[in-house]
Amino acid sequence: MDRVANVIDISHHNSIVDFTALKNQGVLGVIHKATQGARYADPMYDKRRQFATDAGLLWGAYAFNTGQDPKVQVGNFLAHADPDENTLVALDFEDNPGNQMTLSQAIDWLNCCADQLGRLPVFYSGNRIKDLLGLHADAEFGKHRLWLAQYGPTPVVQASWQKPWLWQYSERGSFSGTDGYIDLNFYDGTIEQLTAEWAS
Numbered sequence: 001m002d003r004v005a006n007v008i009d010i011s012h013h014n015s016i017v018d019f020t021a022l023k024n025q026g027v028l029g030v031i032h033k034a035t036q037g038a039r040y041a042d043p044m045y046d047k048r049r050q051f052a053t054d055a056g057l058l059w060g061a062y063a064f065n066t067g068q069d070p071k072v073q074v075g076n077f078l079a080h081a082d083p084d085e086n087t088l089v090a091l092d093f094e095d096n097p098g099n100q101m102t103l104s105q106a107i108d109w110l111n112c113c114a115d116q117l118g119r120l121p122v123f124y125s126g127n128r129i130k131d132l133l134g135l136h137a138d139a140e141f142g143k144h145r146l147w148l149a150q151y152g153p154t155p156v157v158q159a160s161w162q163k164p165w166l167w168q169y170s171e172r173g174s175f176s177g178t179d180g181y182i183d184l185n186f187y188d189g190t191i192e193q194l195t196a197e198w199a200s
Contacts, residue, residue: 005173005184006194007031007166009062012044014182019048019055021177028187028194029058031088034081037066037099038073041080058198060088062124063109065101070108078116086199089113090122090147093129103132107140119200122147122165130158145197147185165197 004026010016011033019030030052033042045061052059061081063073083089091113093106101109106123113121123129123141126149133141137159148155148164155167166185173184187194 003167003169003186003188005170006187007058007185008173008175009033009060009168009183009185010048012042015179016048016051016177017179018177019051019057022175023055023057025175025177027057027175028191029060029088029198031060031062031090031185033064033092034061035073035077036064038068038076041076045080058088058195059086060090060122060198062090062092064092065094065096065106065109066099067096067101067105068099070101070105071112074109074112074116077113083117083199088122088199089117090124093123093125094149095128110140110144120144124149124168125158126150126168129160133158133160135159 006026007029008027009031032045032048034045035041049059061083063077091109093101110121121144123144124147142160145165146157146161147166148157149168150156151170155164157164166187168183168185170184171181173182175182
């Protein structure tokens, strides 16, 4: 599959110097870590949101999972991410040893967030959801757009989805305007389609 990194995801661990330079290199959207669990908030989120939107980039926010009460996690996320109607929201359901969200907690998080937002969050996962669900197609997870984490040449989704909505295919991207590696994501569609679907 031909692909280009038209979306990146970052946190305070990444060094971003120039969001306009990113846009000039073909990046269309940025998804930034907003929170982790019930209390933590990423200190760079608000400042970078302004820089990114000023540069004309689509903006998204994700919550990194923990084993804490999902409703409390959602409250922390919505308070700090402060998503407007144009903000993509996502749950990051990946391995977090020692403080891991369960499948039922993930469903609770997604449902609670959807109830408060009035739209369905995006679900980010890769090996973890495949390991836990195996060959079972789960309609509750499958109704959410899948942001697939799978490094390599071909995306392989769990049985709850037919294809990824967004594919994180590398963690070793490099751009002018950044220092260090950046996660690369591919959206298989036009700019107009991505914009229309971004926060839907």
